[in-house]
Amino acid sequence: MLSQTIRPGEISLDTTALGAAMTEPEAPVSDAPVYAPEAGGVLLLLALLSPKEPRDR
């Protein structure tokens, strides 16, 4: 039994550290979406499928 191997008096859990560990704050910095031209799938598709620009004559 656990209580036979560990006596409560032998262990002191630091209340401050415990409280801090139990407090899970949100991420301090946001990683919300911003303009990302590389994420413009439509543009890429058009580039793949559309004809090359004609050479100047």
Place this chain on the structure above:
Amino acid sequence: MAISVTQHAHLLASRALGWLHTHRERGALPPGCTAELAEPDTVYKPLGETGLAASLVLREAVAGSTELRLARELLDFGWKQLGGGSMLHERLLRYPMMSDPLETYAHYARCGYRHEPLELLLRHTTSLHSTRAAEVLPNRRLAVANAARISGFDRGEDGDEGPRTGSTGGTDWAGLTAATWLGALPEPWLIDWLTAYSMTHTVFHITDWGRLPERLPDDIVRHVGRWLPVWIDIWAEIGEWDLVAELLIVDNCLPEPLGDAAVWERLAGIQHEDGLMPRDGHPVTGDDQERFAAHHHSTVVAAVAGTLAVSRTLGTR
């Protein structure tokens, strides 16, 4: 709370309008500019956007006499730059499938600036299936539909039974709306930056920039009402001021705007004293011409946002 929104919104709009007026020459077309317009986004688009902002100031008529005069002078200036409409006419003759002549003309026409040959040509091009069915993003299709509505071109000929327009030839607003991202009533937690702009423009065009809030379908009103505060929150947090201001315009296109005094206060605080509205959190640098290029759009948005918010909070619309 509502009074506070009105005050901040009025400050935002009047300062932005002042800046647009002061710097209007920077939006002049370069000498020798032809209808081909090699760089439409930087050269020609600002004239359209300033025209939009000024037209809404006049339409809402909640501004003081000074601001009304500034708006009128901005329209006079823009119309002159557009050759009294002749430049738009030439552009449409050269590129009959392009929608920008219609979209630009609509705001000026709303305020009494007319070009009859352009109108005749527009009446023709807007009636064709080819132009109506041109492959564009759904929110852009709504833009064209609204421009046609403003200008009175949205009625087809009698008996015209086009594939998407119905027997009257009028606009299938429900169909166009259903094709948008917003129309799908999508998960609010999966939205990117470009999609956010698609959403804002969808609302702008369905309601004709807040003139017709009742045209928004009920389920979309509910959807936007639930999630708009989240979108405003996350983008305000990272300083995307242009997008935040557009989201506030969306709010004022709703039948019952939510109003967020804290965000309005924040925007008014970010705006420069001279009325320039920074696009985002990056430092505003460069000479006056560079600043105009970078922050003209966001200042236009601020002018529109503030004007519509004053209208809605005063209950004049």
Place this chain on the structure above:
Amino acid sequence: MVAEHVERAADPGAALAAVRIIGADAFAPALLAGAALHARDAEAVRVALTALPASDHTPPAPPAGPEAAWLMAWRDWGTVTLLTVLTGRDTDGVTAARPTAPTAGGDGADWASWSVRMGQLCTLALPGLDGPVHEAARGAPLGLARGATRATLRRDYPTAARIVRWLAWLRAEGVALPLDPAPLVEHIAQMAAGDRTALDTAIARRLLAGPSAYEPSDRTGT
């Protein structure tokens, strides 16, 4: 499982601290998967609670009071309550007073900070627990949904997983929600790394599956 972790640990103090921090979630397998709660595991939780007893005084809810003390008080209350419920007996005097209710705010202007606070107490979103925190959740499904959406868009997946646990709990309670939590739980699970978040999404999935999923498919344990 929990007892073994503590008995084998080189630093039993740290291991017990971990058990104390996990708190009520240590009972999730018993509550949500029909696993038997072994007496030794219950004992490990009891020891973790007695090594540093739960607070006697009831700190005021933040922002008035310090958040760490209040959160710990609520988490300990959840652990003690479930320990009592699951072992079916008075646990040798281990008690935890019920702390003060959270401030209202779910559907008001401060929905964002309120939802983060609720997420910090997501360990209470388990069958067998109820009280003012749960009432606050029932009263503001929109605030929680907005909070989960906000956290997801900020790509703060640990926070999102915590808040979405409440949405899953509300769904299990039959409360109408302004969004479907199931795809959001999947999204967070796909995007997130870390054991804590994996635990929260696993619990959310189980809650969404409903009480019929809480029983084991075959009863081999005792």
